[in-house]
Amino acid sequence: MKQIFRIPFIAIGFFAFSQSAQADEEMDRIIKAAMPHMHHSSENILDTYPDDEQSVAEIIRLIAMVSLHNRQIDVLAAVPDEADRAGLKDEFIEEFEEACDDDPGRLLAGAVDDAVMETMEGFE
Numbered sequence: 001m002k003q004i005f006r007i008p009f010i011a012i013g014f015f016a017f018s019q020s021a022q023a024d025e026e027m028d029r030i031i032k033a034a035m036p037h038m039h040h041s042s043e044n045i046l047d048t049y050p051d052d053e054q055s056v057a058e059i060i061r062l063i064a065m066v067s068l069h070n071r072q073i074d075v076l077a078a079v080p081d082e083a084d085r086a087g088l089k090d091e092f093i094e095e096f097e098e099a100c101d102d103d104p105g106r107l108l109a110g111a112v113d114d115a116v117m118e119t120m121e122g123f124e
Contacts, residue, residue: 042100
């Protein structure tokens, strides 16, 4: 399970989320795109998209952005140093893999949300 989550999905602007009117409109689009995937578990997402790492990465990215929004986290404000933000990716992946390994049947959204929370707590 760990190997699939090592793909570079965070580099696609995962943590570059800030608040504005345009961000609210974008967030509405992100939530609508993420909703059809909220029923997946960490395990069955791989069964559903067995040979499509890009789709898995995009789903995780969408759910992570929903988590950031729900937690009212502006990563650019919380972690102003660009070098520190670069480390968020590795920390997130580590936390996410741990959450999935601990309970593969757990909802993907819960694993992503916990990984976001743990990652951001490590940078406070």
